[in-house]
Amino acid sequence: MSVLIEQVVEHWQFVSPLLRKPKTEADYDVLVEALDELLDIVGENEAHPLMGVVDIIGDWVEAYDLEHWPIPEVSGVDVLRSMMQEHGLTQSDLPGVGAQSVVSEILSGKRQLNVRQIRWLAEFFKVPVDMFI
Known part of the structure; x- marks a missing residue:
C-alpha cells in the first residue's frame, strides 16, 4: 500500500463527512458550514493548498442547490x-x-x-x- 493511501485510510474518519455528495439537507448543511470555514481560511488565494477541497465542496453544494431549489425561469x-x-x-x-x-x-x-x-x-x-x- 502506498504512503498516500495509508494516510487516507488513517485520516478517512475525520475527512469523510466532507468528501461525499450531500444526500440529505443535513449533509448539505454540514458541507455549507465547512465551505464557509474553508473560504475564510483560503480567502482570495487561488493557489492555496485547500482550494481543491473548496472546489469539490462548492460544486456539490451548487449541484444540491440547483436540484432542490432551482432558479425559476423569468421573462x-x-x-x-x-x-x-x-x-x-x-x-x-x-x-x-x-x-x-x-x-x-x-x-x-x-x-x-x-x-x-x-x-x-x-x-x-x-x-x-x-x-x-
Whole structure:
C-alpha cells in the first residue's frame, strides 16, 4: 500500500463527512458550514493548498442547490416589473420604452419588448441586455 493511501485510510474518519455528495439537507448543511470555514481560511488565494477541497465542496453544494431549489425561469417583463418596483418607478418613468400606454401593454403581456426597448432598459438600469430577453 502506498504512503498516500495509508494516510487516507488513517485520516478517512475525520475527512469523510466532507468528501461525499450531500444526500440529505443535513449533509448539505454540514458541507455549507465547512465551505464557509474553508473560504475564510483560503480567502482570495487561488493557489492555496485547500482550494481543491473548496472546489469539490462548492460544486456539490451548487449541484444540491440547483436540484432542490432551482432558479425559476423569468421573462424580460418579469425582470422589468421587479426593476421598476426595486427603483420605485412608474410606467411613465420609462420614456425610452415608450408612452405610459406602451409600457402598460408590455407589462400586461399585450406587447413584447423590442430590441430598441431592451437596449434602452439595459442602459437605463445599467444591467446586461440579456436580463430582458
